[in-house]
Amino acid sequence: MTIELLEGSAWVFGDSIDTDNMYPGFAMKLSMEEAAKHVFYDLRPGWSEAVQPGDIVVAGRNFGIGSSRPVAQLFKQLGVVALVAEEFNSLFFRNSINFGLPAVTIPGVTATVGDGDRVRLDVSAASIERVADAQTLEGVKLPDFVLDIVGQGGLMAKLAGDGYLPAGVAGTPSRGGS
Numbered sequence: 001m002t003i004e005l006l007e008g009s010a011w012v013f014g015d016s017i018d019t020d021n022m023y024p025g026f027a028m029k030l031s032m033e034e035a036a037k038h039v040f041y042d043l044r045p046g047w048s049e050a051v052q053p054g055d056i057v058v059a060g061r062n063f064g065i066g067s068s069r070p071v072a073q074l075f076k077q078l079g080v081v082a083l084v085a086e087e088f089n090s091l092f093f094r095n096s097i098n099f100g101l102p103a104v105t106i107p108g109v110t111a112t113v114g115d116g117d118r119v120r121l122d123v124s125a126a127s128i129e130r131v132a133d134a135q136t137l138e139g140v141k142l143p144d145f146v147l148d149i150v151g152q153g154g155l156m157a158k159l160a161g162d163g164y165l166p167a168g169v170a171g172t173p174s175r176g177g178s
Contacts (some may be wrong), residue, residue, distance in 0.1 A: 003102065003123040003151050007131070008054040010173045013041055017043070018066035019092065023074060028059055036077035053079025056119055058128075060085065060110045065091025072099035083101050084109055084128055084139075100154030104128075106139030123147070140165050 027035040028034060028061045040047040042170040057075065063085035064071070068175055072095055075083070082102040086109055095102040102123045118131040124147060126139035142150075159165045 003147060006054070006056065006102075006121045006123065008056045008081060008119065008121075009052065010056055010058045010113045010115065010117045010119045011047070012110055012113060013043075013052060013057065013059040013063070014110070015060035015064040015086075016065055019064060019069040019071055020066050022064075022071045023069040032073055032077050036074045038070070039074050039078065048078060051078050054081055056082045056086065056121055057082060058084045058109055058113050058119075061087040062089060063087065064089040064096075066092075068092075068095055070095065070099065072096040072101040076101055080133060082100060082123060082148070084113075086110060097149055098155040100150055100152070100157065102142075103143065104139055104152050106137050109137055109139075111138055123150070126140075 022039055023035065024038055024041050027038040027041070037048050057080055068091050070155065071092070076099065080101070081102065082098060083105050085108050086107050087107070088103055088105060093103050095141050104121065104123055106126065106128055112135060113128065113130055120129040121130055123142070126141040127136055128139070129136040149155055150160050152161050161166050
């Protein structure tokens with residue numbers, strides 16, 4: 001399965017960003033729409049107001065350490081289309097994929113991509129290009145089955161699409177308008 005080429009502005013974060021920094025405890029009592037307004041609340045105040053639909057979060061090593069808070073849902077609520085990191089925490093990575101948010105590992109990305117750079121991400125090829133000068137980095141390609149999960153909008157949508165869950169269950173798309 002091929003996922004389209006994504007282009008957006010990069011938001012660059014450093015190493016060891018934990019889920020508590022992304023989804024503060026007090027926001028867990030709020031609706032997803034309201035909680036999304038507090039992503040990176042302490043780490044980068046005002047970020048959730050500045051991020052634009054189509055933007056891409058870029059980070060260093062150990063991105064997403066900590067608890068298994070559903071941060072991918074918040075990113076999607078804000079319009080973030082993908083995550084790129086030098087290294088992901090494995091649980092955070094899997095949660096991102098399960099919610100249909102591409103998460104691509106590209107070593108050295110934070111040394112090449114700066115905050116606000118326009119980037120073009122090929123999820124299937126695991127490459128990112130800085131648009132200004134066409135500098136491109138290659139990363140670790142995701143297996144086809146992972147691309148399939150992301151391409152179908154996440155694990156629940158894939159299971160519904162494959163007939164393992166009834167359509168419309170747990171946020172899965174309904175079929176044929178029924």
